[in-house]
Amino acid sequence: MSLLSIRGVRKTFGANVVLDGFDLDVEQGECVVLIGASGSGKSTLLRCVNLLETVDDGVIELDGTDITDPRADADRIRSGIGIVFQSYNLFPHLTVLDNVTLAPIRVHGVRRDVARAQALEMLDRVGLVEKAGAKPDELSGGQQQRAAIARALVNSPKLMLLDEVTSALDPELVGEVLDLLRELKADGITMLICTHEMSFAREVADKVCFLHHGRPLEVGPPGQVLADPKEPRTREFLSRII
Ligand code: ADP
Ligand code: MG
Numbered sequence: 001m002s003l004l005s006i007r008g009v010r011k012t013f014g015a016n017v018v019l020d021g022f023d024l025d026v027e028q029g030e031c032v033v034l035i036g037a038s039g040s041g042k043s044t045l046l047r048c049v050n051l052l053e054t055v056d057d058g059v060i061e062l063d064g065t066d067i068t069d070p071r072a073d074a075d076r077i078r079s080g081i082g083i084v085f086q087s088y089n090l091f092p093h094l095t096v097l098d099n100v101t102l103a104p105i106r107v108h109g110v111r112r113d114v115a116r117a118q119a120l121e122m123l124d125r126v127g128l129v130e131k132a133g134a135k136p137d138e139l140s141g142g143q144q145q146r147a148a149i150a151r152a153l154v155n156s157p158k159l160m161l162l163d164e165v166t167s168a169l170d171p172e173l174v175g176e177v178l179d180l181l182r183e184l185k186a187d188g189i190t191m192l193i194c195t196h197e198m199s200f201a202r203e204v205a206d207k208v209c210f211l212h213h214g215r216p217l218e219v220g221p222p223g224q225v226l227a228d229p230k231e232p233r234t235r236e237f238l239s240r241i242i
Contacts, residue, residue, distance in 0.1 A: 001064060003028045003190050004049065004159055009058035009068075011044055011214075018044045020214030022058070026159070026207075029188045031181075033201040033222075036211030037237060042194040045211070046161045049192065050083050063158055079108065082152030083161040086168050088144040090136040090151075096123065097132040100151045108155065122150040126180055142173030146180055153189075160184070162193040196241060202226050210234045 004026040011019040018041040026032045034042045047053040049060060051067060051074045060068045067077045090099050100119035104110040110118070123129045126146040128139075136144050145165055152160060162181070166174045178200050184191065185204050195201060201208055201222055208225040210218040210233075218225050218234045229235045 002026060002061075003030075003063055004192065005059075005061040006045075006049070007059045007061075009045075009048060009060060010056045011041070011048055011053060012056055017214055019048070019055075022214065022216060024209055024216055024219065026190060026192055029190055030206040031185045031191045031193065031204050032207045032209060033205040034192065034194045034209050034211060035196070035198075035201065035237070040211040041214055042211055043163050046083070046163050046192065046194065049159075050081050050161055051078060075107075079155055080158045081161060082149075082155065082157035082159070084145070084148050084152050084163070084165050086164040088136070088141075088148040088168075090144055090148055092136050095133050095135060096128060096139070096147045099136070099147060100154050103151070104154060118154055119150070122154045123147070125153075125183075126150045127176075140173060141169045142176045145169065145173075145177050149177075149180060149184075153184075158190065160189055160191045162191060162195075164194050164196070166195065166197060198226060198238075198241065210237065212237075 002025040006022055006024040009019050009022040022045065036042055044053060048055050055068050059066055097119055100122060101115040104115040105112055120129055120132060123132050126149055128143060128146055131139060131143060166177050169177065178197060182204055205222045207219060208222045209216045210225060212233050218229060218231045225234060226238065229238060
């Protein structure tokens with residue numbers, strides 16, 4: 001059984017059919033990269049998985065639980081999923097440490113000293129322990145994004161969703177965030193990632209999924225989808241961005 005199973009997911013905004021019978025599986029420990037033109041529905045798919053959007057039809061199962069069931073406990077499901085966006089969304093008035101401990105203390109009822117120890121361990125993992133007392137605006141963009149990743153990881157999520165987490169960074173800061181994602185992959189963290197970083201996808205992804213007209217038009221290992229695409233639409237997309 002897959003850790004994440006997306007079956008027949010349909011999502012519309014008015015007359016705009018964004019996801020049209022979408023199927024995708026993410027296995028435990030896999031890194032799956034979503035690619036596709038701007039507006040092809042990558043963010044919407046991640047938002048449906050994190051229950052930030054409700055699907056019109058279809059089923060999403062996480063670890064055997066149907067998370068699209070209206071009776072499902074959305075808060076509990078969300079606490080098992082880490083999500084990181086393009087804009088780091090750190091709270092500017094809180095220190096890096098307080099950003100990371102906020103949800104464990106406020107939402108999950110973790111004791112302050114325990115939350116602090118876990119947060120420091122996580123900040124150490126992302127190479128930011130010496131910045132624990134700093135405010136976000138004292139950090140570079142790459143450091144802020146690594147802090148946001150630490151915040152998403154601190155609950156030990158089953159699944160990490162990463163939506164173009166390097167797109168807002170200056171080019172020289174992209175590498176440090178991608179290096180961190182490589183480490184997470186090596187540690188067995190399951191990830192579903194939207195990115196335009198094709199060399200990263202080629203190197204790290206287990207599977208690449210090309211979205212087109214609300215469907216996964218081509219899914220396979222990067223050596224196939226990126227290096228030898230079968231679908232003319234995939235080829236055309238890749239020729240435009242590489
Ligand atoms: P991508 O991440 O691939 O660029 P998105 O998932 O952001 O694509 O958007 C897919 C389509 O859904 C776009 O046409 C976008 O305008 C539309 N869309 C996304 N979110 C909303 C929303 N909250 N309301 C209306 N339309 C939306
Ligand atoms: Mg997007």
